[in-house]
Amino acid sequence: MGWDACAASIAKAQAFWSNTPYWNMGLYLGGSSYGSGCKRWSSAEVGQLRTMGYKFLPLWVGPQAPCTGFPSRFSTSTATAYDQGRAEAKAVYNVAAGLGWDTTDAPMIYDLEGFDTTNGGCLNATKSFIDGWVYQLHVAPAQRAGVYGSSCASGLNSYSTIANVPDFIHGASWNGVKSTSDLSCIPAGNWTQRQRHKQYQGGHNETWNGVTMNVDSDCSNGPVYPGPDNLTSPQGCE
Template sequence: MAVLLAGLVPALVTPWTTAPAHASFGISQHKGWDACGIGSTANAQAFWSNTPFWNMGLYIGGSQYGKGCTRWTPADVATLRGQGWKFLPLWVGPQAPCTSFASRFSADPATAYAQGRDEARAAYQVIVSYGWDTRDAPIIYDLEAFNTADAGCLAATQQFISGWVYQMHVPTAQKAGVYGSACASGLNTFASLANVPDFIDAADWSGNPSTGTIRCIPSGNWSGSRRHKQYAGDHTETWNGVTLNIDSDCSNGPVYPAPDELGNEQGCL
């Protein structure tokens, strides 16, 4: 996803209160990566052993998740967790109606809101199948770039995300995240929704890992350990003899599972 610059209206977001002490999330301040085609748990192990990585973008499904991308079984996910990974769980569902993706949500805001709720229910069922502690577990909606200057498309997208967040907050509530281009997925406009995402995962391919500096997102929005940043896009890296095409991430935000690993922030703050 190329990062495009577009001015968006700033708004303030209130930070969380102190996180509850249970297994469903921790706050990571470490580096990580995500990739569509990891291929195997053995390849993931190669990117764990004696590497700088702590976190892994775990794609858990959705209608727009690429056909050539790795599909993880519950047994695979248990193996990855046993390796030590902290997960950024990503759900790749329908995209904005003004895009060319095969799977798109409705241009009608009310319908899009209901569809956002449906996607949250579907993602929830997947983490249940993994046997996870679902209370406050973070799940990230992958929203690719779209024409944010199209007012109708933006309005539908905002309602879709509002529906996603609303349903994620139905008890037992999860933490609702959104991934997208920092400037071209309308992320900052979601700060003023009726149902504001708990955290963001912003693609800003500046090469700067600091989550405190994200283009098009004011520093006051999603402050207080509520940010992940994809700071470098598609590139290959080789670790322990395994080469993968990855995106590079840095975190100051929720990952699954707890405990957190604060104290070695790797330039992410």
Template sequence: MKAKLISVVAAAVLAFAGAVAAAGPANAAPQREQLVGQGVDSCAAPSLSQMSAFWNNTPYSAWGVYIGGIDRGCSQPNLTKAWVASVTNQGWHLMPLWVGPQNPCASGFDHFSTNTTTAYSQGKAEAVKAWNAMSALGMATNSPVTYDLEAPGSSTTTCINATKAFVRGWVAQLHVAPAQTAGVYTSTCSGFIDQFTTSPAPDFITGADWDGVLSTSSMSCVSTSHWTQHQRHKQYRGGHNETWNGVTINVDSDCSNGPTLALAPFSGNSACL
């Protein structure tokens, strides 16, 4: 367990290959930064006091936050521009997620079209919505954002092709200037994440592979030759309660070797490589 040695006010930013880096000045906009380290995600963004409890003398440096989308599961009373500024100045790396319409074979959600042309256009439309949400939260124009695709029990060829088209639209639109960094989250196997390599491919992936192994290089059903340049996050454990400094939150466990939203790069846990 590491104690974080980040000074918001006056610590020099160390080289990424080195140890702990400083958070940036208080008036800086959080932007794309690199992270090697552990994190968590939760349905609702915690309060500032809860974030502090999970920061002080814990293993965690990153938090996944659901910034919007028609299928977002929780309200977000804490998630504001001021909240983003406060937690990133504390040193947190954020992983913004957008939860729009889902694979047509996934039950219980709103869906994008099974028609690949329409699905592609819908992916572009969701990217615009995500960009607007990020802008409203004070995130810089190069910030990473992940599309949350919940994996169905099984997918037909029609659903797979539609999903791949949707992802291409999502990525293509986010790459329009001012370009964002486009990511996709889904199950590494049942979400067929390794099939999203067709150009334009996501800049990074977040693979749900609940094997308890922190290493991002170890992902079931994902080729070791794909997304190899610091382009991976891994959700290695599903929802469970954790208590730190007297505060309990239901979280998923994550490991990162990829882009996040922050004020400085951070290299804190080589096991996540």
């Protein structure tokens, strides 16, 4: 089980680690669409989190689909969007390398918020963007390319048929079911080999060790950093 939060801190992360069910956390590495009021982690702080024992779901919140209202959006041109996806992959790689991480096989997750998936031009541009993201992350030393988003509204299943298929998905499906096999709009046969994370509950307050934080809750059966995830008990997550 894991959590992610915009307003995290070292003290809050420690409270959510000690004698809690949590083993990983969403670690936001940056990007043009990452909230201005959200936590920016320093290299020293990331080191402290690792010393606690946390595994990470490294998230990058770059430009969003062109048919959204986000200030930072990628192009409607499929060719340009592809190049922009590659550029975002290079950006997250540079941040991870700057943290001193062993980037080989490290999972990197693109945070893709919901958009109008019935808009064919927008969907095609998004597929091309993700294609470029995955292609570039697979350039040696290759990382594992993931995509986060609403399991339906971010069109996650659409990326199962692009030229460079994401290595794993992180689907938001807020039905409260702690099972990565239960993801709305994702067929059972896609991303089956420990290739799924599930955000099963959206923002809500939780209190651990006297500290309250507004978090999203995750179930993980996919790659984390640093790997591998050695837990043998599913903790109610499947």
